[in-house]
Amino acid sequence: MxxxxxxxxxxxxxxxxxxxxxxxxxxxxxxxxxxxxxxDTEFQVMKVAPFGDTIEIKLRGYSLCxxxxxxxxxxxxxxx
Amino acid sequence: MAAVSIRTARIAxxxxxNSGKTTLFNSLTGSNQKVANYPGVTxxxxxxxxxxxxxxxxxxxxxxxxSLDPQSEDxxxxxxxxxxxGSEPLPDVYLVVLNAASLERNLxxxxxxxxxxxxxxxxxxxxxxxxxxxxxxxxxxxxxLLGVEVVPVIGxxxxxxxxxxxxxxxxxxNPKPADHEFxxxxxxxxKVASLRERFARFGWDTSAQEIREALQSEGAPLDRKVxxxxxxxxxxxxxxxxxxxxxxxxxxxxxxxxxxxxxxxxCLTPTGQPPRDLTAKLDRVLTHRVFGLGIFIAIMYxxxxxxxxxxxxxxxxxxxxxxxxxxxxxxxxxxxxxxxxAVVDGVIAGVGGVIVFLPQILILFAxxxxxxxxxxxxxxxxxxxxxxxxxxxxxxxxxxxLSSYAxxxxxxxxxxxxxxxxxxxxxxxxxxxxxxSARLPVYLLLIxxxxxxxxxxxxxxxxxxAMHLLGFLVAIPVVLILNRGFLKGKxxxxxxxxxxxxxxxxxxxFLAVWFRGLVFLKTAGTIIFAMSILIWGLSYFxxxxxxxxxxxxxxxxxxxxxxxxxxxxRRLEDSFLxxxxxxxxxxxxxxxxxxxxxxxILAAFPAREVVVPSLGxxxxxxxxxxxxxxxxxxxxxxxxxPDGRPLMTPxxxxxxxxFFALCAQCMATLATVxxxxxxxKWAGFMFAYMTLLAYLGAVLxxxxxxxxxxx
Numbered sequence: 001m002x003x004x005x006x007x008x009x010x011x012x013x014x015x016x017x018x019x020x021x022x023x024x025x026x027x028x029x030x031x032x033x034x035x036x037x038x039x040d041t042e043f044q045v046m047k048v049a050p051f052g053d054t055i056e057i058k059l060r061g062y063s064l065c066x067x068x069x070x071x072x073x074x075x076x077x078x079x080x
Numbered sequence: 081m082a083a084v085s086i087r088t089a090r091i092a093x094x095x096x097x098n099s100g101k102t103t104l105f106n107s108l109t110g111s112n113q114k115v116a117n118y119p120g121v122t123x124x125x126x127x128x129x130x131x132x133x134x135x136x137x138x139x140x141x142x143x144x145x146x147s148l149d150p151q152s153e154d155x156x157x158x159x160x161x162x163x164x165x166g167s168e169p170l171p172d173v174y175l176v177v178l179n180a181a182s183l184e185r186n187l188x189x190x191x192x193x194x195x196x197x198x199x200x201x202x203x204x205x206x207x208x209x210x211x212x213x214x215x216x217x218x219x220x221x222x223x224x225l226l227g228v229e230v231v232p233v234i235g236x237x238x239x240x241x242x243x244x245x246x247x248x249x250x251x252x253x254n255p256k257p258a259d260h261e262f263x264x265x266x267x268x269x270x271k272v273a274s275l276r277e278r279f280a281r282f283g284w285d286t287s288a289q290e291i292r293e294a295l296q297s298e299g300a301p302l303d304r305k306v307x308x309x310x311x312x313x314x315x316x317x318x319x320x321x322x323x324x325x326x327x328x329x330x331x332x333x334x335x336x337x338x339x340x341x342x343x344x345x346x347c348l349t350p351t352g353q354p355p356r357d358l359t360a361k362l363d364r365v366l367t368h369r370v371f372g373l374g375i376f377i378a379i380m381y382x383x384x385x386x387x388x389x390x391x392x393x394x395x396x397x398x399x400x401x402x403x404x405x406x407x408x409x410x411x412x413x414x415x416x417x418x419x420x421x422a423v424v425d426g427v428i429a430g431v432g433g434v435i436v437f438l439p440q441i442l443i444l445f446a447x448x449x450x451x452x453x454x455x456x457x458x459x460x461x462x463x464x465x466x467x468x469x470x471x472x473x474x475x476x477x478x479x480x481x482l483s484s485y486a487x488x489x490x491x492x493x494x495x496x497x498x499x500x501x502x503x504x505x506x507x508x509x510x511x512x513x514x515x516x517s518a519r520l521p522v523y524l525l526l527i528x529x530x531x532x533x534x535x536x537x538x539x540x541x542x543x544x545x546a547m548h549l550l551g552f553l554v555a556i557p558v559v560l561i562l563n564r565g566f567l568k569g570k571x572x573x574x575x576x577x578x579x580x581x582x583x584x585x586x587x588x589x590f591l592a593v594w595f596r597g598l599v600f601l602k603t604a605g606t607i608i609f610a611m612s613i614l615i616w617g618l619s620y621f622x623x624x625x626x627x628x629x630x631x632x633x634x635x636x637x638x639x640x641x642x643x644x645x646x647x648x649x650r651r652l653e654d655s656f657l658x659x660x661x662x663x664x665x666x667x668x669x670x671x672x673x674x675x676x677x678x679x680x681i682l683a684a685f686p687a688r689e690v691v692v693p694s695l696g697x698x699x700x701x702x703x704x705x706x707x708x709x710x711x712x713x714x715x716x717x718x719x720x721x722p723d724g725r726p727l728m729t730p731x732x733x734x735x736x737x738x739f740f741a742l743c744a745q746c747m748a749t750l751a752t753v754x755x756x757x758x759x760x761k762w763a764g765f766m767f768a769y770m771t772l773l774a775y776l777g778a779v780l781x782x783x784x785x786x787x788x789x790x791x
Contacts, residue, residue, distance in 0.1 A: 025331060027151075028573050034147040035575060036185045038334040050369045051466035054475070056578060060337075061344075062182035063578035065462045067469070070573040 009074040017079040024073030036060040089137040095177030097144035098579040100205035105141040123157040132249040148192040152500040174200040181209040187340035199255035202230040214355035222347040359580040387486035394439035402432030430612030434605040444490040449592040453584030472563035484514035513551035518689040521707040529713035530733035607751035619657040671778035672732035688745040731785025735778040743774035
């Protein structure tokens with residue numbers, strides 16, 4: 001296993017590689033899943049925007065920006 | 081066969097945002113596009129005829145969507161157009177645009193579209209972005225896996241386009257519906273395969289589709305068939321139960337992506353060349369926390385400067401042109417003063433007042449098209465998201481808000497970049513609070529007359545700066561309140577794709593600018609024009625020679641010009657507009673405005689900058705005043721109330737500036753809001769709330785001045 005521990009999406013730092021462990025099936029997070037952030041998806045945190053919160057992740061070959069605060073229902077594990 | 085093509089065949093261009101959909105649409109159809117609105121909503125319907133062999137089809141550019149499960153109003157309209165649920169019938173053929181550079185995610189939408197079992201052709205865009213990533217795409221394999229024709233198109237190159245048209249023509253003549261069940265690819269298809277095998281053992285030849293239907297719902301035709309054989313009925317029930325259990329743990333979305341992963345893995349192969357990721361390199365600087373912000377500020381300053389400076393000579397030219405036209409035409413109508421005034425002050429001034437905004441609109445939209453087409457706009461929204469996010473907007477709102485500092489009209493039109501109807505409306509409603517260039521003459525006049533002479537250039541500069549900041553500061557609580565109470569609809573989570581950097585396509589740029597300009601002239605223009613005529617009528621009538629003679633008799637002066645100015649003033653005073661000014665003057669008294677200022681404010685309803693010449697008329701120094709004319713500055717500072725108190729103190733002057741900073745005295749803005757929100761309701765709401773704020777602001781300043789004894 002490459003995994004270490006499950007953390008909240010909001011705790012991710014720049015450069016971290018992570019995998020989605022679970023994602024709440026809420027109205028708000030549905031679109032996030034439709035954009036490709038489904039369970040088992042691996043992604044990397046590319047950038048954190050100035051003043052925090054908004055981050056850029058790379059998944060499925062493309063770049064997506066989202067707000068940490070709006071992705072609280074996403075639990076991830078950090079890949080070493 | 082019965083004739084099929086009585087009506088025009090319809091081809092819907094469907095794809096994700098950033099898939100190159102509009103670029104493809106533009107290169108297919110050129111400039112004979114028709115821009116309209118879907119009924120009842122603000123979503124634009126862009127369509128164009130396309131010649132395919134000996135028939136002509138209608139191609140519709142459906143707004144980009146990520147999924148057929150809509151979350152916003154715009155997405156709902158797009159989905160309804162795709163599925164034929166709205167005001168229009170189901171399209172005959174889908175032209176599905178797949179972006180090769182983000183194929184996996186694009187395939188998600190494809191998997192939903194394919195389930196409609198409609199004829200479709202896939203256009204594969206941005207294949208040229210794969211090589212720098214060290215990847216190549218096996219097109220034939222992809223076509224095979226998708227079960228539809230796949231045509232690679234790169235930008236505007238004609239080879240792909242010809243093949244695409246041929247493929248579309250084939251689908252129109254001989255439709256071959258896509259047939260795939262993508263939803264639960266592995267789980268369902270394995271069940272389907274194993275059930276089919278068991279059925280075959282009983283000597284039944286059952287189609288895969290028949291089994292899929294039976295798995296989806298009980299009571300399918302197959303259920304009746306299997307009743308005879310208990311073992312098969314049992315197998316079907318078990319399969320159903322297992323799938324139901326599965327769907328509790330795995331989502332449909334995940335299943336679709338599993339399929340997309342499989343297809344992508346099979347078709348995208350490494351070339352062996354090391355990747356040269358230019359986008360990542362550029363982003364290292366452009367979205368950097370410090371440098372990124374610096375570059376952003378520099379670029380935005382450039383945009384602002386361009387709207388402000390580049391447009392100015394063009395606007396001056398347009399104004400001169402219309403002034404010349406007015407004089408020339410006016411001279412010909414010398415014999416009929418009413419017709420002369422109607423044509424010159426009403427029609428020509430009205431048309432001029434519309435056209436004069438074109439340079440700003442065209443320049444702003446050209447710049448937005450460049451920023452958007454290159455991919456930078458998304459980066460800027462990423463950088464700005466936090467700043468605008470905390471008051472309920474998001475990073476994309478900066479373009480409309482910043483542009484509104486030059487002029488609210490292109491700013492409001494630019495609010496289309498907002499992703500959902502609610503934040504778009506919030507942006508539109510506060511955009512006119514930003515201090516546009518038309519307020520500048522008002523500030524310059526009043527600061528020049530009341531602040532600069534008394535308090536010096538430091539305070540004058542500060543006053544000008546404060547006036548520009550005021551609108552923005554007021555906008556923050558307004559957005560917060562609007563979001564709390566007034567605006568309905570979901571606020572969607574902020575999700576933003578950062579597409580790879582690209583050169584903007586000149587054709588897209590040209591078409592974006594062209595249609596924006598056209599839309600403005602056609603819709604906002606007609607309203608502005610009608611309102612100009614109306615306001616002209618109110619300030620012209622009633623007028624008679626008898627009244628003019630009476631005005632002349634009121635004044636004894638050797639100076640013919642002074643007499644003219646007096647007559648001009650009395651005419652406006654006695655017009656319907658002037659009478660209204662007198663009528664509502666008591667309302668403005670707490671703000672320290674008398675009936676003359678009130679009438680000038682009313683006369684400036686079409687455009688706030690008109691207040692300067694209107695004040696000129698009302699204070700009997702003539703209507704040809706501009707903000708730097710000494711006459712009007714002197715007239716204003718010497719004006720008194722009937723009891724001899726000075727009319728204007730520095731406080732009243734600031735109050736008047738605050739009024740113009742916050743009011744919605746701009747018909748063009750209101751007309752644009754009507755056009756962009758598709759209802760007078762929001763235009764009316766904007767006018768009401770801004771006027772109220774402006775009034776309260778002016779009263780507050782004046783009362784504060786009195787309280788502090790500054791007057």
